[in-house]
Amino acid sequence: MSQVPLPKVSPLKVALIGYGFVGKTFHAPLIAATQGLELTVIASSDSQKVHHDYPDVEVIASPEQAVTHPDIDIVVIASPNSTHAPLAKRALLANKHVIVDKPFTLDLAEARELIQVADHQQRFLSVFHNRRWDSDYLVIKHAIEAGKIGEVAQFESHIDRFRPEVRDRWREHAQPGSGLWFDIGPHLVDQALQLFGLPDTVDGNISLLRQGAKIDDWAHVVLNYPKHRVILHCSMLAAGGSLRFVVHGHAGSLVKREADQQEAQLVSGLRPGSSEWGKDGDELIHYSAQGEATYLPTPAGDQSRYYQGIVDALSPGGKNPVTPVEALAVMAVIEAAVKASQSGARQSLALTAEEVAQF
Structure with a gap:
């Protein structure tokens, strides 16, 4: 991947797409606990459920609108698996850095397209393989x-x-x-x-x-x-x-x-x-x-190390905790x-x- 331009001064503002079991249980608390990240937007049709946990977060019902939110630096895709590729592509084309929950995509063709789009847009792309820190x-x-x-x-x-x-x-x-x-x-x-x-x-x-x-x-x-x-x-x-x-x-x-x-x-x-x-x-x-x-x-174990790795990766000299090609290899085995x-x-x-x- 080409050199990814560094984002503005932290905290990096995050939009979480999806507040089902995975979004609510894993992503939201791990993001909220990571210094350097600010959970700013959550895409969900149930604003009451979200605001019960995070009263100050902006809730947007439309995932498509949330991934292009002008104030957001990083989009985290935690919606159903079939939506991973289209939403991630939309976010990358909106010049957002993107994290996709596993599985990366539905197949290798979708995974390769996302990698190409991220490279063309010079955006950061990673996949949430959190069990490396179990x-x-x-x-x-x-x-x-x-x-x-x-x-x-x-x-x-x-x-x-x-x-x-x-x-x-x-x-x-x-x-x-x-x-x-x-x-x-x-x-x-x-x-x-x-x-x-x-x-x-x-x-x-x-x-x-x-x-x-x-x-x-x-x-x-x-x-x-x-x-x-x-x-x-x-x-x-x-x-x-x-x-x-x-x-x-x-x-x-x-x-x-x-x-x-x-x-x-x-x-x-x-x-x-x-x-x-x-x-x-x-x-x-x-x-x-x-x-x-x-x-x-x-x-x-400490799965929050993934998100701390994201902050580090978007800093000078940082390394992606889960690279796109590693996630592509997982999809090849799947x-x-x-x-x-x-x-x-x-x-x-x-x-x-x-x-x-x-x-």
């Missing part, structure tokens, strides 16, 4: 990098839930961008790519298992590397017994039983900066080659898994040589 992922990452289990042979990552009843919400309707794989898959894939880079090929099995399901609610995807395998799994029918991470290496194994607690903390009203923010009392279990178990403390599941055949990533080199 406690469970951080402790696994640190242990692998420290060589606790030697060379990794098998890496297994689960985000499982128990929601047996199909709910009347857009994520569970049969429409583009809905379903569990597009919801949870980007988290699982992004973490795996950060650890291991791009896989050679992808196998996928994506299905509907709940009675009355209209879109996928179960996914089992395998990323194939020359010397190891990465298993990514998500389900709506796991009442218990799932482990968040299991990693086997040539010198031992790692087990992380419970998931990061930041989502639950945000839902309960806890905010970044609180004494308990991001803390995770579930220790990592390290099994030696002799089978002896050692318990290692889990560092606190798309490959869907094609593998539909065809029953192993898939390669539909990335160009230039895109692979940039990752």
Whole structure:
């Protein structure tokens, strides 16, 4: 991407597009807690809901009008997945810097177009892959990098839930961008790519298992590397017994039983900066080659580091916390898994040589 012109003196004014679960639970409190950002506008049809939480924020019912608001520096797209690309493009063409919630877009074509538009407009573009700052992922990452289990042979990552009843919400309707794989898959894939880079090929099995399901609610995807395998799994029918991470290496194994607690903390009203923010009392279990178990403390997670990274990136010498090409690679794996599941055949990533080199 070309050099992005630096915005005016902070605080940078932010427009949040969408105040559903993701906008209300994650983006709004994380933005509000970040020094250097000012949550100024929220696009929502429910002004009462917004003003209950943020009385001084301007509420605009039309997302299209909100993304072109003249006072805004950064637009955050947290609306339904099918709207990500058109709203992000509109914001970029209005000379706004843009953050898109995951998944980046519905497909690689949309993702590539947004990257081209951002480059042409010389605007900053990033994707909210917030799970890079989860406690469970951080402790696994640190242990692998420290060589606790030697060379990794098998890496297994689960985000499982128990929601047996199909709910009347857009994520569970049969429409583009809905379903569990597009919801949870980007988290699982992004973490795996950060650890291991791009896989050679992808196998996928994506299905509907709940009675009355209209879109996928179960996914089992395998990323194939020359010397190891990465298993990514998500389900709506796991009442218990799932482990968040299991990693086997040539010198031992790692087990992380419970998931990061930041989502639950945000839902309960806890905010970044609180004494308990991001803390995770579930220790990592390290099994030696002799089978002896050692318990290692889990560092606190802090998803607000993403938004602090945005402030830093829009300062001289700053670095984008999640680059567009990293998000493009995630979409390539998401798309490959869907094609593998539909065809029953192993898939390669539909990335160009230039895109692979940039990752």
